[in-house]
Amino acid sequence: MTSFAPGTFTPAPGRGSLPRMLFAQARTEFVLTLRNGEQLLLTLLIPLGMLIGLTLLNVIPVPSPRVDNVTPRILALAVMSTAFTGQAIALGFDRRYGVLKRLAATALPRWSLVAGRMLAVLGVVAVQLVVLGAVAAVLGWHPQLAGLAPALLLVLAGTAAFGALGVLLGGVLRAEVVLAVANTVWLLLVVAGGIVLSVQSLPGPLSVLAEGLPSGALAEGLRVALVGGATPWGAVGVLLVWAAAAGAIAARTLRLS
């Protein structure tokens, strides 16, 4: 039997340094995402498969060079998968497993419960950009260099928009319901939200609708930036409005358990 020396638990309370706390939380969640098989399927394997498939197979009409027009949509898909679907599902199950309550009982400030998650999501998005970008380059992708900075801005705004929507969805409902809804919404947006089929190729009203959706705005914005070398401020604006609206609602509805 263990025996504890006197003074073992003498109180010495105090708050850890904020950057260290935040980094520890973000790193933990980043590592957990990369270690989770289902998350990897969603964040890397499906986008990779679609990147290669849509580039090499003539299943849907895509302007040529195909890889230049497919890659922006796949990057939008990757951001959506990680920041929205993956994040919502993880949040739903983390709440179920008492993680948020556990962290909320530490010295971590409340806002960092979400900020730490967003940092982790950004880390995963960075990994996705590198992997997908490298594979696209092998397939012959030639993005407009002038569009790289606007594309980065779009990715950040898209991560904010989808991340806020992910927290909104994952922070309220039961884990199983989150799982079902997040996957359904993902599929709908992939098919009809301007990802697989470009916004312009969707039928009339759907095309207008898709342009206002975060999926359509991000995919179309990335196309304008990376194919056209321009800065699509409209798309950035749409994403920021989604981020602000979803974030404001999520801040009120997020439940710890």
Next chain:
Amino acid sequence: MNSPAGSAVVEVRGLVRDFGAVRAVDGLDLHLAPATVLALLGPNGAGKTTTVEICEGFQRPDAGLVRVLGLDPVANGAALRPRVGVMPQGGGAYPGVRAAEMLNLVAACAAQPLDVAWLLDVLGLAGVARVPYKRLSGGQQQRLALACALVGRPELVFLDEPTSGMDPQARRLVWEIIGRLRSDGVSVLFTTHQMAEAEALADQVVIIDHGRVVAQGSPAELTRSGAEGQLRFVAPAGLDLGSLSGVLPPGCHASEPRPGDYLVEGPMNPQLMATVTAWCAQQGVFAEELRIARRSLEDVFLELTGRELRS
């Protein structure tokens, strides 16, 4: 708004918490003195967890005053949390996180945490440090949750059913840790529905049911109070009770509730026991299974509520 009882680590007065039409906590008072252990004892649904979560700042009271280390747990939560260790009911960790990763994360939130490797070792978790949380046994998850509550060197810990799902060895370890916490100056408030645990660990036991305090005091006070005291022994049936009553001090009464089971009721003291054994010697019989009967907390609880404690 400072608590008048300045020395209290936890001060709760007139606490009320409603969930819709259900009143979970109904005018509850609590007082935890520094470096002492308070057990909140009651059946499931008595309001234990609700009370603790209000003290932790996770829920707002509907009425009443709650002060933890002199602070309002909701309004001053940011100042309070670094000083308080919390073990929520059922633990709390990412399903896929390894035990050591989780404890490291919680340790990173503290200024001067305990050594994580050491803590895992003493809690018997060193062997599962790399095992994901969802694959730990219930008892291991509980021990990890306890480690998370202690790692920040808090001055007060809230432990919600700390030993549920633990095997006897682990339970014994938790008991030892709670004793060491108190000796080292940490105040402890824990909930349990096990009488033995409350009796063994707590300086102060508060028995609650339907959100109200039904009894409180030290375990000794609670189990003594109300009982005149009973001395029981087993001997051949049909001994002369009149002769026994003749040697007992005034106020004592001897009876034989069942043949061969003898009961002496009255104020207990060592002299009375000597008197009874001397009388048995005179009768030429052994007083077998001689014992001072003491009420258990379960007896107390049953008397107060008429309900099973483990319901």
